[in-house]
Amino acid sequence: MDEAKSKPSYGGTFRHLRMTFGIKQKDMAGAGISIQTVSRFEHNDAGLEIRNADTLLGFLPATLYEYVQSNVWLPLDGFDGFLNYMGVLMVQPNAAKLMAKAALNARITYARCGEDKYLFRAVMFAGATDDERQRHRERAVVMRHLLAVRQWTNYEFVLFRRALNGTLELDDTRQLWSKLVGVDNRRTRLNQRRQLLQVDALLTVLARAIEWGDYRLARRTLVTLQELDDIGGDTSHLLRMRGLEAQLAMRDPHGDAEAGRQLMRQLIDAAEFLGDKAMVTRLSNKLAAAEQELKLRS
């Protein structure tokens, strides 16, 4: 079967979701929309007004998020489609290879038509190009977009974070700082989701700053993170942040290396207790690298 796959469309996906919920078209009459309207939408994507789409989804019931996530055929053009597609690729066993291929295809399309969105897509898939000259050109295009957008939405936070993998330079963060920290802290659904991406981006900045020895930027970023009102409540972020805090304390010449060491050991201990093997390995490697640097310094 899989009508959603044979006929990529909003309507086809809705039909697929409706059938998964075990709801018949005639059941939808209770939503105040005629069977004919539902049928036309499901088969032709025809003319479903947004107000009715919300009613139909609510009837299933499914969130807009679930609808979007179940629609692997959302046009890749859209950010939802792109995130969907990236999510599907990331869980494949050969994810890195697939993302690199997707990035290459996006760069080829960009070279052909010159539309920035394809370049941004390439960067979000797989970071920087190997060609140094091209990297400089791409950096300029990405910076132009990130600076031009007055207030970042989820798209810019994702683009920025991925661009830090080699397209952007760490110093570019200083120019973009006001955008990075400009998320409304009022507790709404929008801000909660946006803040999660903002924190992701800031943690990436912190990690890079420590890695490249820009301790001033690292300290500034850490303070910013610590002062954020936690509306997202993401415990994984907290663990990551404390790990970076420990690393910074050990590597920063102005830091308290012994306090950093103790914190790192406590975090490794906590990760072991929770059974997070990947985190134990990561933190242990960071501790070893920091100890090595301290040894060289002394």
Added chain:
Amino acid sequence: MADKEIGAAFRELRTQKGYTLKYAARGVVSVQFLSQFERGQSSISLARLAALLTNIHVSVVELASMPELSVINWLDLWAFQLDAVRRGLDDVYLDATIAPERLRPVVELVNRLAVVAPDERRNLLNRGEAGLIARTVTASKHYGVYTNLVVHYGAFTLASSLRRVAEQRLSEVNLTAELPYLQAGSTFGAMSSLVEVEIYLGNIQRAEQLLRQMRLRPMASDTAALITLRVLEAELALRRGDEAAANGLRDRLLGTLQLLGNQADYNRQVRYFDRVWRELGVRAHG
């Protein structure tokens, strides 16, 4: 839901990002139409709206989360409110009228269950009300956010056979399609409630089996999920009568939360343990 609200929300996003009407409209609609849409004077199809959002690099989900669209996608809003209640945030009001009429009775029941402690949920509903929860659990072939929330809060009202049905359907969920969501709307959240019921009822082997299954799921690599698993292990130890192990796990968990530095999470967990120790501690000896 008024088209006016959607148009206004789109305009807010467009101007926030600094895009002109012409830029946003390109290739999709005329500038004039877009202007009318933003002012609520024209309605628009889902496909065209998605294309406009593509032009300004905003996701459909983000638009739907705008504060101006207070009633769009009621289920998303409900999950957000329930999550706020779970986190102990006190400025939340649970209102069943946000739901479509046919679902309001169930939503109202879940709202009542959400504000009391798990052990109190068992006797909170009358037979008819518990039947509504049960029917939702069995009628839903597809478990998504809505059914996860019903299972999460209604687990204690379910008979053992219905809990098995829920466990089976939750185990069939394609987790790659379930990207991180609010905890209470997740498969993991629903399963953890089912484990808790088995612990409270003293079904030790069943609880252990479910915990093992939960550990294998990809979402269990998330820090919050790992903490939840350890909390359940602590409860299980207490239920088995192994107070030393239970207290040890509890103290280490609280130590971990303190180390992570979120005081609100720490305080909430302390209150949670106090209540569970009171409820289970009595049973473990009685």
